[in-house]
Amino acid sequence: NIITGVEFTATLYLSRCARFGRAGGMRNTGTFGTLDEIRHGQLQFSFPHEFVKKDRQWDWAVKAYHTNNWVSIAGRHFIEDVMVTRDAPSSTLTNGFCLETGFTNVQFISLAADAAQMGDYTFSNIITSIQTDEARHAQIGGPNLQIMVENGKKDDAQHVLDLSFWRSWKLFLALTGPAVDYYSPLDRREKSFKEFMEEWIIIQYERQILDMGIDRPWYWDIFMDELNHAHHGLHM
Numbered sequence: 001n002i003i004t005g006v007e008f009t010a011t012l013y014l015s016r017c018a019r020f021g022r023a024g025g026m027r028n029t030g031t032f033g034t035l036d037e038i039r040h041g042q043l044q045f046s047f048p049h050e051f052v053k054k055d056r057q058w059d060w061a062v063k064a065y066h067t068n069n070w071v072s073i074a075g076r077h078f079i080e081d082v083m084v085t086r087d088a089p090s091s092t093l094t095n096g097f098c099l100e101t102g103f104t105n106v107q108f109i110s111l112a113a114d115a116a117q118m119g120d121y122t123f124s125n126i127i128t129s130i131q132t133d134e135a136r137h138a139q140i141g142g143p144n145l146q147i148m149v150e151n152g153k154k155d156d157a158q159h160v161l162d163l164s165f166w167r168s169w170k171l172f173l174a175l176t177g178p179a180v181d182y183y184s185p186l187d188r189r190e191k192s193f194k195e196f197m198e199e200w201i202i203i204q205y206e207r208q209i210l211d212m213g214i215d216r217p218w219y220w221d222i223f224m225d226e227l228n229h230a231h232h233g234l235h236m
Helices: 003-020 024-049 056-066 070-084 088-117 121-150 154-175 177-181 193-211 220-226 230-235
Strands: none
Touching: 003 024, 003 056, 003 070, 003 088, 024 056, 024 121, 056 070, 070 088, 070 154, 088 121, 088 154, 088 193, 121 154, 154 177, 154 193, 154 220, 154 230, 177 193, 177 230
């Protein structure tokens, strides 16, 4: 539920693309993406609201982003960095390429698969629907990255992607890792968190950056090692 507030924050990033994008495609995608993110926030507020009458804990969807819970603080700091405080071209890399191409797949597809296995089709359908929008937003990042590399801005792009990938990994190992590996019944779990990461990040994200002429992050070996233990240690 921490990401409910994040969805509305994402409208700032996409509306900046709509306002300051130099290409018509970027402005159009930013415009429609802004509408998408409003829809996402509304969906994620609506889903828990119907359960508030059963347990007040469900109002955490509203409260979480505004508390001093350590995950909320980390989430706010991350989102402020990659969505709110950067210029339009940089934010298309931090969000459109790094976050929405790779890590939102791990969040929405893995949890949707496990929810469906447990019979929670409402939740599964909601986040699957959201991910179809995220796939469209991701189309901003790739073309912009290609333009930067072709025009001698590879080092700038590399720096931004390395930073956002590391921060995305640290946040999602807290958001998604324990939910997949510890809070989903073993007999209803499609894959482990590590297996989802291997499919959606190591295979797909790595292939994309190499195709674009971007190197693996300098800490790639550290990241690969942490896949084996980081979210387990966090959960403990």
